[in-house]
Amino acid sequence: MIKVDKTAVILCLVTLAWVSLARAAEEDFLQGIAALVVAESYQDKRAAAAVISTSGHARAEAVLNALFEGEVYTTRSDMRLVTAAPTDEGFAIRDAVTDEDLGTVGKRDVSRVSVNNQLRGELRAMLATLKLQHENPRQRIAAILEVGESEDLAMLLTLQQLLATERHEGVRDAIAMASAMLNLDSTEVPERLAAIATVSSNIGGHVRTKLTALTANQSLDEDTRVAARQALIDIERRVTFFDLIQTAFFGLSLGSILVLAAIGLSVTFGIMGVINMAHGELMMLGAYTTYVVQQLMPDAIGASLFVAMPTAFLITALVGVGIERGIVRTLYGRPLETLLATFGVSLFLQQTVRSVFSPLNRSVITPEWMSGSLEITPGLDITLNRLYILLFSLLVFGALLMVLRRTRLGLEMRAVTQNRAMAKAMGVRTDRVDALTFGLGSGIAGLAGVALSQLTNVGPNLGQAYIVDSFMVVVFGGVGSLWGTLVSGLSLGVASKLIEPAAGAVMAKIFVLIFLIVFIQKRPRGLFPQKGRAAEA
């Protein structure tokens, strides 16, 4: 009983303290505002601004900022403090305390609370301090680093005071970094050296210009210049390293798209041996499905992708089964004819889409949870949508592998590809398996289309751009080998991104194509040729 009472009492006290604190903030703030309204001299205004800045009120920063910009006025009628923006007829004013819209008044109804340069300087310092005490640590870090670039040695003291009360680890690091950045201008050699050592982990442009200036400054001692040069080298190395990681990531991202485009193909072309030139157009259908789903549910863009994925899979799988039943089935054993017929289908699909959706590109909105980027360390960002697509392609790959290895359909598929006659004799309904396999490959193309719609605009030519590339990936990896497709897709992606900075995007593509043409000469069966019975099928 007593215990409960104690807790309750403590809770009560805390609440009371908090409420009173908040009330105190409100009171201080209003006091400051009132003082500002009546202030005559700049001295008075300064005192009033100081009260506002220390009040801790949520509006304090906005009011001081407006004052700094010269947008604070008092109304002549009721002596209210307002912020005003000039319009054609006069001023659009808002209450300074509540930010409530008070409509438009004439030029003569308000008078400006004037500020001079000295006061503006003091206001700037107050604003900086306010920002440094912002409750969001991220904002605090940004403000602190800004101080670090100010080259104002007087701010060192402020930073030290901040350090005494700061608990957040990231903010403490930022304070140390900012102090070091300021200390680069210190007159004491040991402090300068320590500062150089600290900033060498910072790859920002400001630090680099400062260090370059230090190395060039002949009036400084030898130690400083050597240390600065060394730090610059370290930074350069780090930047190159980050760039390399970035490039590798972009390569993996491109590779993951290639893999997505190619694994559907490696099912139809690799496993079934049917060449489907309409594969790219099936991807395009998947992308358009995403677009249509988004149009149907404009209020839930975030969730639309999850609706689009199964829808796209189903639609393209159905189209795929249709192609197989209608055309491919009659042409088994005649690969060149299949190639031509499916090419006809691809033209047909392209023109259908062009007639229905217009030849113009459509843009698909990227949901919020996929946009933005992930900062791993300063200077190393990874865009989220590319990361998700990379994961998605691995997921699809894994799922496909599971289907082939662990399900009855997968077993039958492998049986049919290895020995059609024997599979049939064992009671496998081969034409049903053919249709389903083709549908599976086509459905995966649809999924690839959903992913692609997040990276590029959706247009009737979307598929064409990928068809040659994805055939290359399948052939390079080894026809019929899923792992080969994964490895070849990712490595081709990384390779072309690595060549790109040196040779340009188009030349990189050409180099990769030439490499592939030569590679097929050497190893016609790809990186991971199939062995054993499957190879003879």
Next chain:
Amino acid sequence: MLLAVLALLAVTVPIANLAIPEGSPLHMSTFMVTLLGKYLCYALLAIALDLVWGYVGILSLGHGAFFALGGYAMGMYLMRQIGARGVYGNPELPDFMVFLNWDALPWYWYGFDQFWFALLMILLVPGLLAFVFGWLAFRSRVTGVYLSIITQALTYALMLAFFRNEMGFGGNNGLTDFKDILGFNLQSDGTRVTLFLCSVLALALGYLSCRYVVTSKLGRVVAAIRDAEDRVRFAGFRAERFKLWVFTFSALLAGIAGALYVPQVGIINPNEFQPLNSIELVVWVAVGGRGTLYGAALGAAVVNYAKSTFTAVLPEVWLFVLGALFVLVTMALPKGLAGLAARFKRVQHA
């Protein structure tokens, strides 16, 4: 029969265009002459493809590349003939190079001011490319679908390369604004008719030489390779050499077709390298009937006539028609129009 049609064209078209006055119902406009000339170039290209596809069994999806290379070689000659009459008036450099701030002609443009050199290049460039490519491909026994895909990759890579301004072939816009050929104005009716006659002649010679190739002993070996490559090899023939020579010869014909095509249409740009063009070419042959040579020429004319008509009247429908043609021909008419005619004949005889 094809030769008879060609002879007829060679006689009537010049008369209809030049001798019969305008306004007469029998008069043929220069536009029509050029259009017919264009079809003849396509027909030659189709025959070239039919030679490799119909008789050797190589489905090349990159024959458009040889056509375009021949066209570019001719285009480079025509470009140099413009001389100082370009927009920038530079006697040495084509307009697009002046525009790119180049101050000297790239080395590979040297010699193209001479007609004989251009003619040599028209044969040499596509021929050499086909030779090297074929040598690599046939030696390592790349066949069937794989070969089709890498020929497609070849033309795709060339298209990307020619789209680049830095390549020195006019980038996106290609080569155009030609003025004259061998001193004759390209716009005049006489030149147009002469070019048309050249196309007729080239097609006739191309057809005859292909005919000769396929009826000779070489042709029989090649057809045997198409039907059972391994057996031919076991019988002691070097299959890859036969294939290589026919492939290279076909590329030469394609190059000549391209070279005749460019002065008639007045432009050559990287779009000619598009994989789609090469694949459309396959449809001409398929519609006409592969493995007959004259069928390919017929197919080229019929499909292109249909294309001109449709794109003029109902531009949206053309791709539907083309797509349907692909499907229909492969499924219902595997021997094309030529096969249909043969069947018809047989029915009559019976």
